[in-house]
Amino acid sequence: AQSVSQHNHHVILSEAASLELGCNYSYGGTVNLFWYVQYPGQHLQLLLKYFSGDPLVKGIKGFEAEFIKSKFSFNLRKPSVQWSDTAEYFCAVNAGSGGGADGLTFGKGTHLIIQP
Amino acid sequence: DVKVTQSSRYLVKRTGEKVFLECVQDMDHENMFWYRQDPGLGLRLIYFSYDVKMKEKGDIPEGYSVSREKKERFSLILESASTNQTSMYLCASSSQGAGGYTFGSGTRLTVV
Numbered sequence: 076a077q078s079v080s081q082h083n084h085h086v087i088l089s090e091a092a093s094l095e096l097g098c099n100y101s102y103g104g105t106v107n108l109f110w111y112v113q114y115p116g117q118h119l120q121l122l123l124k125y126f127s128g129d130p131l132v133k134g135i136k137g138f139e140a141e142f143i144k145s146k147f148s149f150n151l152r153k154p155s156v157q158w159s160d161t162a163e164y165f166c167a168v169n170a171g172s173g174g175g176a177d178g179l180t181f182g183k184g185t186h187l188i189i190q191p
Numbered sequence: 192d193v194k195v196t197q198s199s200r201y202l203v204k205r206t207g208e209k210v211f212l213e214c215v216q217d218m219d220h221e222n223m224f225w226y227r228q229d230p231g232l233g234l235r236l237i238y239f240s241y242d243v244k245m246k247e248k249g250d251i252p253e254g255y256s257v258s259r260e261k262k263e264r265f266s267l268i269l270e271s272a273s274t275n276q277t278s279m280y281l282c283a284s285s286s287q288g289a290g291g292y293t294f295g296s297g298t299r300l301t302v303v
Contacts, residue, residue, distance in 0.1 A: 081233075084231065109291065111294075118281075118294050118296040119281065119294040120294075121292075124291055165233060165234065167234075177239075178224045178226075178236040178249055179224075179234075179236070179283075181226075181233040183231060
């Protein structure tokens with residue numbers, strides 16, 4: 076079974092600061108990796124995903140993530156955050172061989188607060 | 192725009208009641224999922240289904256059951272609601288082969 080660990084439960088940054096949220100997973104086989112965002116009162120939205128190919132993945136709203144297989148990591152980055160990035164961020168993984176039939180395993184989430 | 196629709200945004204039920212949470216998707220997805228979301232615990236998979244009438248237990252199936260009689264509809268059933276089932280419940284769907292998962296807006300269930 077897979078597991079996902081997000082390093083920080085709460086992060087507070089000022090606007091224009093750079094962001095990096097850590098995510099590590101444990102699974103012996105091929106994985107698909109995801110970052111989701113949940114803005115206050117809204118549903119989960121996909122920020123970006125990695126299935127294969129270029130390990131540097133670009134997503135929406137200026138976010139990117141890098142898959143480092145040797146470190147079992149998929150950290151989320153943004154060079155300059157905005158107040159509107161205040162949200163809960165979830166890293167998730169599923170088995171690459173599952174074809175989408177398996178559910179996602181989520182980390183516990185990181186609550187990001189951006190101060191004006 | 193593709194959608195996963197959960198019938199209720201908020202529900203309040205009494206301990207011991209049988210509770211039905213409904214989810215409908217309009218994307219012709221094969222796979223559907225039920226999660227619960229709790230602060231500090233993230234999302235945990237309760238049950239999922241990869242085909243009509245098929246169901247698989249997730250990580251925390253105890254106290255829950257599911258029904259999938261039609262491809263587009265996936266119901267979560269709390270046979271006898273308890274206060275520890277107070278939570279936000281999220282439905283999701285995905286297509287076979289690849290792609291992402293689409294989530295509904297959630298049902299916040301309070302059991303009193």
